[in-house]
Amino acid sequence: MLPSAKLVTAKLVDSIRRKGFLGTLKSCAAEVEEIRFDRKFGIQTLETMSDRQHVLTVTNQPGDNLGYQPTKIRTLRKILGDLRIAYEDFIFLDLGSGKGRTLLIASEFPFKRIIGVEVSPELHCIAETNIRAYRSATQECRAIESHCDDAVAYELPAENTLIFLFNPFKAPLISKLLLNLSESLRQNPRRIYLVYYNPVCHDLIADSEMMEVVRVTDLYTIYRNKDAGSDRAPSWS
Ligand SMILES: C[S@@+](CC[C@H](N)C(=O)[O-])C[C@H]1O[C@@H](n2cnc3c(N)ncnc32)[C@H](O)[C@@H]1O
Structure with a gap:
């Protein structure tokens, strides 16, 4: 599911506040590189929402x-x-x-x-x-x-x-x-x-x-x- 425009805007504003405009541009370029890497090779290495949840099921000490x-x-x-x-x-x-x-x-x-x-x-x-x-x-x-x-x-x-x-x-x-x-x-x-x-x-x-x-x-x-x-x-x- 794609994130909403509101969420994307909030994330952008937060990123500019923390990293500045240039830092945010660099982060965006890195994100695009990761998406393209997975697409190019037909693989899935990006972090998804569900990754956080099943981690808790694999250890006795979450x-x-x-x-x-x-x-x-x-x-x-x-x-x-x-x-x-x-x-x-x-x-x-x-x-x-x-x-x-x-x-x-x-x-x-x-x-x-x-x-x-x-x-x-x-x-x-x-x-x-x-x-x-x-x-x-x-x-x-x-x-x-x-x-x-x-x-x-x-x-x-x-x-x-x-x-x-x-x-x-x-x-x-x-x-x-x-x-x-x-x-x-x-x-x-x-x-x-x-x-x-x-x-x-x-x-x-x-x-x-x-x-x-x-x-x-x-x-x-x-x-x-x-x-x-x-x-x-x-x-x-
Ligand atoms: C921050 S991620 C890093 C993933 C990968 N090394 C990378 O750099 O792209 C940490 C990973 O360690 C795994 N992990 C945590 N505890 C572990 C353990 N005791 N034995 C093996 N893997 C573990 C997590 O499930 C998670 O996939």
Whole structure:
């Protein structure tokens, strides 16, 4: 159903108040890009009204699951394009991958494999349909999978991994993830990068013995484990 003219006007006025006219124009351009992306590839990665509701049905602690909101396409391309890593040495792992948009955008880079883990069966199902439908000439990696699982129960791959988090859950689960990561690194020492978009639990990660901050921007922070020796392109400075 299309939003009413009144709602659209109210949203526009609110946006101009918060972001200014230029900021609002940029946001509109980003919205159009997202709609065109889905149309072009016959997929569905946009946030819908019902996404908010079924999130509450997939966890015993509704407050811990922050719901589906996709990363903006241009933001993700910029984040991944700015990475100073040898992509082919890394698995891209999105914990809380929703409808799989990040997995499709990540496939424009030559990652070894691309994995999404999503707790909601409905969102995971949409991600699988999207992955099957997606055919792009710009794809550099075609090994893409979505798994329906709790991110903190999922066994982390034993290879070099770039973990992407777009604020999927709150502090208790971030702590659990850090414990899992620490145990996994003990068993299989390797390089882990963590890209945390909207890093609301930054302090938990920065204060952990295991990770160090390598890049901070106003949108996201990148961390890596301290004890993995050197990799081929380590510096962000
Ligand atoms: C903000 S959305 C981000 C979606 C996607 N990563 C992106 O950037 O486009 C967060 C996602 O995390 C999922 N999620 C929340 N808690 C989770 C958990 N414990 N395990 C796996 N997925 C989870 C939500 O269902 C939602 O789809």
